[in-house]
Amino acid sequence: MTTRKVRVRFAPSPTGPLHIGGVRTALFNYLFAKKHGGDFILRIEDTDSTRFVKGAEEYINESMEWLGMTIDEGVKQGGDYGPYKQSERREIYKKYADQLVATDWAYYAFDTPEELDALRAQAEAEKKTFAYDMHTRKGLKNSLSLSENEVKQRMEAGEPWVIRFKMPENTEVKTNDMVRGSVTFNTNTLDDKVLYKSADQLPTYHLANIVDDHMMDISHVIRGEEWLPSVPLHIMLYRALNWEDTMPQFAHLPLILKPTGKGKLSKRDGDKGGFPVFPLNWQLEDGIAAGYRESGYFPEAVVNLLALLGWNPGTEQELFSMDELIQLFSIERVNKSGARFDPDKARWFNQQHLVRKSNEELAELFQAELKERGHERENGYVSEVVGLIKERVNFVSELWEQCSFFFEAPVEYDAKVVKKRWKGDVPAFMTELMPVLEQLDTWQADVIKAAIAEQIEAKELGFGLVMNAFRLALVGGGFGPDLMTIAEMIGKEETIQRLKAAVENIG
RNA sequence: GGUCCCUUCGUCUAGUGGUUAGGACGCAAGGUUUUCAUCCUUGAAACAGGAGUUCGAUUCUCCUAGGGACUGCCA
Known part of the structure; x- marks a missing residue:
């Protein structure tokens, strides 16, 4: 095998915010490319003019940047294989679509979407399935069933048409997927997919991705499992175009599944489960879809948790930097089965990265x-x-509630703690404690502690009871780090002030 | 329905023809922190089922069941 330079692409369509399944696909492509010293290409697949969403392309770029996936070639970055946006490559696709018709690998079809919908509905009513395929194509309106003359007339009359792939009969198509191993299909069960549409003069995904991957010299196609069923079509397309010898290797990644229930993770699951499904916030007509960035996640935590969804290095290490991931990544260690997304573990990853x-x-x-x-x-x-x-x-957003007392005096006191700790001789003791603290020359945790301890001993009170009440006065509740450290840090005046406020306000 | 893919604790997963089937999240208990969190220890928790191959299958094969994806002039 000749060594071919690794060139992979992430090819999202700009139809809305990128969802984390897509982000993970991008990540695995990126890791694979960098691991092998290859190129990571971003290609915008905007061949569906009806689904174009403004701002989506920018969103994709911003997401990649936030997560630290550097794009080697793309619309913004440029490169030698451009344009990197499919809507700017129209003539290229047209040429190959024509070539496929000329070589009898494809044909023109005039059936309207409405007609086909009707056929599908009818088939469904009869509990059958309609497919535009080798079994039905002869009975439909296309250049295979119509006379040459009629085809010409329809086209000259400006009737919309599409080009469909003429799937050959009874051919075994075998692929050796890098994560799934050998997978075999028979063309008899495949249909004649639309390759090109005259309406917007654009190809569909299938043709576009084969043409572009070939022309951009893509060495490996790493994408979601949902593409596995179209692999035989793609292979046949490479064959039809005579490009099979440089066909990229395929790797189909397992899906990311919903945390609970059935199916793959969808855009709505985030709201229901209270976790982000998108890298960045995205404005919707009726609110916003939460992003990891705005929800307080670190990009490195997101990268880490996504990398471990469907992959692991075989060791017990769970925390990785991007560089470590690049070092360790191997497509052979990608799992085959879908992975359920776990919001709890996602938070844990963030906590781990935060502590570090x-x-x-x-x-x-x-x-x-x-x-x-x-x-x-x-x-x-x-x-x-x-x-x-x-x-x-x-x-980071949880920091304030854990440390507000380092910056301002408590405005209210936790009722439960008050009931439990602020009773008996405690208020009186606190009042007596103030002048004692006032007299301290050195305001340090250990000194303060010693002074209080001495006082407690003299009064024969419980250490725990007093200290907890003291905490209540300084913090407003029963939480926080070492109390004497808190006292030291907020200072003598403030400490006494809070003691005083507590005595006056509680009870 | 058809085609294809998948199946180890609740979840993410490691692993092997002979293991006490390991780790992590979460959960529970105990300890430390005179409190909370952290931290430490411990615990409960899995090889979907059935055949076959084998001295021996969680591991290999087949079947069944379950799950998933696809089945658009979407990607």
Whole structure:
């Protein structure tokens, strides 16, 4: 086998936001390309003029950029194999569509969508299935059944037509899929797919992808399992075009399934399950579809969790950087069966990546929210705070609720904690504690602790009871990092102030 | 319905012709943190079923069942 340069493409159609199944396909293509020192190409498959959605192409680019998948060739990046947008390659497809008709691998068909719908409906009523195929094509309106003259007349009259592939009879088509192994089909069960439509002068996906993959010298086609059934058509197309010797190798990825219930993950599952299905937010007519970015996920966490949906390196390592993934990725280790998406584990991945980030980096991310809340604090202080609490959160957005007391006094006190901890001699003790703290010259955690301990001993009170009440006063609840550290960080005046406020306001 | 694909704990998965079938998420219990979270320990939890091959199948083969995808002038 000659060594061919690895060139793979991610080929989404700009019909809306990219969904994470598509993102994972892109990721596996990217990992495969980089692993083998190859090229990662982004091709826009906009051959359905009726489904074009404004902004979708930009969304795709932005998503790839956010996730750190660098595109080597594409509409924005350029490259030697352009154009990378199918709607700009019309003449190319037309040429090959014509060639297929000329070589008797395809034919013109004039049946309207309405007529075909009617045939399908009729067949269904009889509990049968209608297919435009080798068994029915003779009875339909096409250049195989109509006279040459009539075909000419219809075309000259401007009647819309399509070009359909003339699927040969009884031919075994075998493919050696990189993830599934050998898969065999028989052409007898295949239909005559539309290859080209006169209405918008564009090919359908099938023709376009074969022509482009060939012309762009794509070495491997890595795509979702939903494409497996069209593999025989694609192979026949390569054969018909005489390109079979340079046909790319196929790899069909398992689907990502819904967290619960049946079927593949769909755009709606996110709302129902409370997790994002898209990389970035997407504006809908009636609201927004949540994106991972806006939901607080780190791109590296998304990449990590997606990589492990259907692939694993065979070791017990679960946390990876993009570079490690590139290093370790191998298409042979991709699973065959569909993987259910687990929102809980997705959060866990984010938490793991969050904990691994430096306090400084997290502090910087957190500063935006702090400013919004009116707190201008230097990075050093914020970093220290973040370091104390980062292990309690999954997202940067959860930081505030865990550490607001480092920035402002509690405005209310957790009723449950009040009931449990703020009773008996406690309020009186707190009042007596204030002057003691006031007298401290050194405001450090251990010093404060010693002073309080001494006081507790003198009064013969329970350590736990007092400390929890003290926490309630400083924090407003029964949570947070080490209490003495909190006291030290907010300072002597503030600590006494909060004690005072608690005594006055609770009860 | 037809074609094709798939099947190990609830979920993501490792794994082998002979293993106490391993890990992770989640769940439960205990410990640490004088509290919460983290963390640590422990626990419950799986080879879809049936034949066959074999001294021996979770592993190989076949069948059944279940699940999935496709079945558009969508991609």
